[in-house]
Amino acid sequence: MSKVLVSDPIDQAGIDILSQVAAVDVKTGLKPEELVEIIGEYDALMIRSGTRVTQEIIEAGTQLKIIGRAGVGVDNVDVPAATRKGIVVVNSPEGNTIAAAEHALAMMLSLSRYIPDANASVKRGEWDRKSFIGAEVYKKTLGIVGLGKIGSHVAAVARAMGMKLLAFDPFISTERAEQIGCQLVDLEVLIQQADYITLHIPKTPETTHLINTERLAKMKPNARIINCARGGIIDEEALAVALREGKIAGAALDVYEAEPLGESSLKSLGQQAILTPHLGASTTEAQVNVAIDVAEQIRDVLLGLPARSAVNIPGLSPNVLEELKPYMQLAETLGKLVGQLAGGRVELLNVRLQGELATNKSQPLVVAALKGLLYQALRERVNYVNASIEAKERGIRVIETRDASIKDYAGSLHLEATGSLGTHSVTGALLGGGEIRLTNLDDFPINVPPNQHMLFTLHRDMPGIIGKLGSLLGSFNVNIASMQVGRKIIRGDAVMVLSLDDPLPDGILPEIIKVSGIRDAYTVTL
Numbered sequence: 001m002s003k004v005l006v007s008d009p010i011d012q013a014g015i016d017i018l019s020q021v022a023a024v025d026v027k028t029g030l031k032p033e034e035l036v037e038i039i040g041e042y043d044a045l046m047i048r049s050g051t052r053v054t055q056e057i058i059e060a061g062t063q064l065k066i067i068g069r070a071g072v073g074v075d076n077v078d079v080p081a082a083t084r085k086g087i088v089v090v091n092s093p094e095g096n097t098i099a100a101a102e103h104a105l106a107m108m109l110s111l112s113r114y115i116p117d118a119n120a121s122v123k124r125g126e127w128d129r130k131s132f133i134g135a136e137v138y139k140k141t142l143g144i145v146g147l148g149k150i151g152s153h154v155a156a157v158a159r160a161m162g163m164k165l166l167a168f169d170p171f172i173s174t175e176r177a178e179q180i181g182c183q184l185v186d187l188e189v190l191i192q193q194a195d196y197i198t199l200h201i202p203k204t205p206e207t208t209h210l211i212n213t214e215r216l217a218k219m220k221p222n223a224r225i226i227n228c229a230r231g232g233i234i235d236e237e238a239l240a241v242a243l244r245e246g247k248i249a250g251a252a253l254d255v256y257e258a259e260p261l262g263e264s265s266l267k268s269l270g271q272q273a274i275l276t277p278h279l280g281a282s283t284t285e286a287q288v289n290v291a292i293d294v295a296e297q298i299r300d301v302l303l304g305l306p307a308r309s310a311v312n313i314p315g316l317s318p319n320v321l322e323e324l325k326p327y328m329q330l331a332e333t334l335g336k337l338v339g340q341l342a343g344g345r346v347e348l349l350n351v352r353l354q355g356e357l358a359t360n361k362s363q364p365l366v367v368a369a370l371k372g373l374l375y376q377a378l379r380e381r382v383n384y385v386n387a388s389i390e391a392k393e394r395g396i397r398v399i400e401t402r403d404a405s406i407k408d409y410a411g412s413l414h415l416e417a418t419g420s421l422g423t424h425s426v427t428g429a430l431l432g433g434g435e436i437r438l439t440n441l442d443d444f445p446i447n448v449p450p451n452q453h454m455l456f457t458l459h460r461d462m463p464g465i466i467g468k469l470g471s472l473l474g475s476f477n478v479n480i481a482s483m484q485v486g487r488k489i490i491r492g493d494a495v496m497v498l499s500l501d502d503p504l505p506d507g508i509l510p511e512i513i514k515v516s517g518i519r520d521a522y523t524v525t526l
């Protein structure tokens, strides 16, 4: 059974899903060296922002297949190191969007009305109504930096509160910004005109210290800034100075350059600063969402299926993925089969996407076919993340074609591989119930389900040959589960496809080829 380590607190709903397919250990608060020591036992690691998954941890995770981040930001994971090792990294891009947006809005209103300090004063026994004269957000200008999922929701709510919206996001169109009710402007214009600035961007080399001494100096003296995105986008030291000197009116931070926040001049500031301990995603609803979203992906990957929100493989929208999921298994099975028929060193793989699969959306099926093809060489080390890189490094040329006119089945896949045993081809489709059928082998029509142990022969269609082969297998104690002959003409060339209950013992293939009429024989393990 697979093993999953959960190293940050996640909702029980996620643990329940993981437990369907794996033994789950929840061990939070591990030191990095403790994690390095135990990670080798686990097939999957589920985290939030509390665990730093460094290269050292990834190297020690010799069984790791997937790292699941129950949240959005994967800046605490060394994603390139995971990709090099073929480990899928998944996240939950939307599970905590509303929670984070509402936290930013709560911060904006709290800053405006001094709610945290007013609350503390009442609890101290005071009744001070003069020290907490706030400001209204109505008709004020909100500058949103980053108009993605969270930024857009903040915009929608702020607009309803009567705010004027400016946005800076170099990656979205003016039309999209207008749809959301924002005027797209340069960062410098936003900085100078906004009464409130809220950050909703990832932390990248370009966004690190985006808000620095110079930009703080250009803000309005009544400006208030909110960072519920990532620590380090604001230079914390510069911010503390700007607040202390009254260059801006307030700041609310949920995220910090180093977490947990240690010694910091921000802590000695008064009511103009609000600090929360990375609570943006901390709602019951968001924690259930992200735990389910990521646990389902871990479960799928452990079952050999693709993940819907992998950050290090080409993204698939959930709709496309839902349509393709059954075909991924077909593509992988055909890849495994044709790879073994063609022999170890495959140089060329032709993948033809047929019928309704003949669309651009089906490209992941080519990756799945490669994964199957490389399985014999790489076993569990090959996956959807590294299959294309591994194929390229092995010099396997991949040709992808589409033919919508082939309509024997709704959608079918034809794979042809050239390797050390020559060129072989196989076609497969799905039946109504989603079962896989092999429908053609080396241009001979067949109709068989795949089986773990299979034997294929090329022979002359003539009386007695099936009996002879049956006796030979019987003498080696191999039980035949099913057998089918595919031929184009009576008494011409034909293929025999046998599903076996046991693997073929060593040394039997040369004996099979000696049977009169059999030209070649191949054994395959799926």
Ligand SMILES: NC(=O)c1ccc[n+]([C@@H]2O[C@H](COP(=O)([O-])OP(=O)(O)OC[C@H]3O[C@@H](n4cnc5c(N)ncnc54)[C@H](O)[C@@H]3O)[C@@H](O)[C@H]2O)c1
Pocket: 072, 073, 074, 093, 096, 097, 100, 145, 146, 147, 148, 149, 150, 151, 168, 169, 170, 171, 172, 200, 201, 202, 203, 206, 207, 228, 229, 230, 254, 255, 278, 279, 280, 281, 282
């Ligand atoms: N505090 C929390 O607990 C919490 C919770 C959820 C998300 N987050 C963080 O919030 C941030 C936003 O998340 P999201 O889900 O909205 O992401 P998103 O990917 O939907 O949106 C990010 C937006 O930033 C824009 N962007 C990228 N680089 C930029 C740059 N240099 N200047 C301006 N815009 C830029 C992108 O075009 C995109 O529109 C992320 O950093 C995420 O990690 C924090």
Ligand SMILES: O=C(O)[C@H](O)COP(=O)(O)O
Pocket: 048, 049, 050, 070, 071, 072, 073, 074, 096, 278, 279, 280, 281, 282
């Ligand atoms: O990127 C995120 O999803 C947020 O920062 C939430 O982090 P958390 O899961 O540690 O609360």
